[in-house]
Amino acid sequence: MKRLVVVGTGPRLYREFMLRRIGERYDVHLVLGRPAEWETPYVSGVSVVPGMTADGIVAAVRDVVARGAVDGAVDGPADGALDGAVDGVMTWAEDHVVGTALAAAAVGLPGPGPDAARACRDKHATRSALAARGVPQPQSELVADVAEARAVAEKFGYPVVVKPRAGVASQAVALVRDGEELADHFASAHRLPAAGLGSPDCSVMIEEYLTGPEIAVDSVVRDGRVMPVFVSHKEMGYAPYFEETGHWTRGDDPLLGDPAITGFLTQVHAAIGYATGATHTELKLTGEGPKLIEINGRLGGDLLSYLCESASGVDPGLALAAVSCGDVPDLTRTRALCAGIRFAYPPWHETRVEEIAFDESGLPPEAGLAVPLVRPGEVVLLPHKDLMEGRVAFATAAAATREELSAALDRALAALRCTWSPA
Template identity: 45%
Template sequence: MGSPHLLVVTPGIRAYREYLLRSIGPAYRVHLVVTEPPTWERGYLDGWTVVDDLADTGELVRVTTALAERDPVDGVICWDETWIVQAAHMAAALGLPGDPAVIERCRDKHRTRAELDAHQVPQPQSRLVGGGDEAEAVAREIGFPVVLKPRALAGSFGVVKADDPTAVRRFVGFTAGSGRMAPELPVHERNILVEEYADGPEISVDSVVHRGEVIPLCIARKEVGFAPYFEETGHVVDPADPLWHDATLREVIERTHSALGFSSGVTHTELRLTARGPKVIEVNARIGGGLIPYLNVLGGGADVGLAAAAVACGRPPEVRVAPRRQVAAIRFYYPPHDNSRIAEIAFDRAPLPAAIVEHGPLAQPGEVKSPPPQGLMDGRIAYAIALGLDADECRTALDAAGRALRVDTA
């Protein structure tokens, strides 16, 4: 029997997603669906199809069924938040795992909140509002501080903490206007969520779900900066994290998937560890971003990409971990000021500690970058990854890498 035939809907940004194709490519015949002919992706591919518009679900379904008639398709996967609903429709057209209604339930944060609330899953209070006056009134009812977030974005775009009514009035336009950062995503008439602020460390859990069984594969602790915004400046993945043995966390994860009707696929669930227990912040129906699953593999943990590909094909995942594991961590670096035109980015090699195993630029010469809030995830200019015996060793190494980073601006 040959390798499974897997459709991948758009590869994503190379710096953040190439590791997935590198992992999946040897085990699957990968067929890429894109809007431009592939370049760097070609070495991982069995084939590709160029479409006019990834937002045209009808075209994607026609392309998928035509391709499957020539060469049966075993699974469809997408790790780009923008197109996960379209990918689910492609899978459903072939009778493959991927329920569009469930994916839409995750894609729309208000609908996620409603389903979790109906099933009494612990989460922050949340109310949908249409504008500034309503946002301020709801914030007073919930109690300060509150969090303003857009209903249908991702990557912390438009998410901000407001400590008082003045802050709500100041930030509501920022949240309402954040849709311009991802114009392909849905725009709702009532587009702002006002939520209770859940105090405590933030974590993420990447899981695969096969025939209703939820299998957590990666737990990461988020590092968040640029308050009052929630920019993810780094992540730490520790194989010995005590959260792996936290029965309450496991129960919340399982109840979350059950409430959403999520029976097959991959999820990236974000939570806050409050004094009253874990509270769900959001559920993304895709592989986690920020290179989190890559950290898991570097540290000897399970390969989330391979597991996600397996369940997309209706197969149980093979979860393998190394006998000896390490802590892996990543840090993202930002330009010194708004509208920095990048001339050159480089790390001084001599000062880098041995724990730094990978580093590189995320911006090219000539690009204009800004730190939050003007630039969020798209404002990052470089990254570094560390491996060590514990999180402190990794963070110390990443601090040193930050001091060794040289950024010349024009």
């Protein structure tokens, strides 16, 4: 059994299924910012790194490689341990992609490379790397204040997209149509921290708005070879924000074999020098061909990997584990279904949840997970410029066709029983 270090785990609801499957095939040692909780059954050891700094992650991985495994604290005694060499190190946590890449490089294990990981984390660095290689993308400029932002927006032409340089989950990303809206949304984007960036004062990007369908492609990469695993299609809402209200994927999506898309992905990864790991690449299918929205140095969130396994039989987490250990991943497709997730939102901007539960008798046979995300007594806000956490529940489903999937998700969310009031 190969030995694998996993850095960070993320929310249990969204990542436990991945750790469970990896723990069945690998001897896993975790690097966490706290003692293990729900993760314990799936791992053989844990290193606790307070604050999960990049330096702390590197030190923890060095220690695991040097002497097997460590006890709860990084400087604690060895615990139960991994006999023999560590074969790989990986993460699916956005906050730790740079630290994990640095650790892999420090101990000579496969990884994306620190510079590539930084380019994924820093959206301006992504744009600069692609521009140097002539890879298609929207016009984009980094700005320091509202005056610069307005000048760039006038040059590109409204509408434009305001985007924080190092944001996640579309927080503070907005489509603006004039100078007044621009000033308002600039302030929100500028408030987000730009930790780890060389120029924290220049933390906002103004970008050309592209038209066309938006998709995301999750891939695993081994020695620079990009292997697309699945395509996810977004359902969007709450304009002018880019809230992802749902996703769906198809096990036999023809876009996976489209040479325009596979060639484009190769261009993007080569431009940033991404060597080994997993990426979540978002792109617009414009009339001029694919153009990059952003590339992230980890697998997608929102249970996308769960949907991929439901639709195709391919487990993206195991594929990432394989390439992280230098192995060829198993991407054999055993199903050709459509699988999706859809989120529920409150009826008012400020809503107090009194009761919330799914009526299981109302769930369709195609339904998979049906999960409330909030508890009675909580106040929930609809997505707005400073918050993108308005979800109150979600449901997943799998069906033979896109139309059957959409109908099943409609029925599943209709089974959500809520009592709420304006807060």
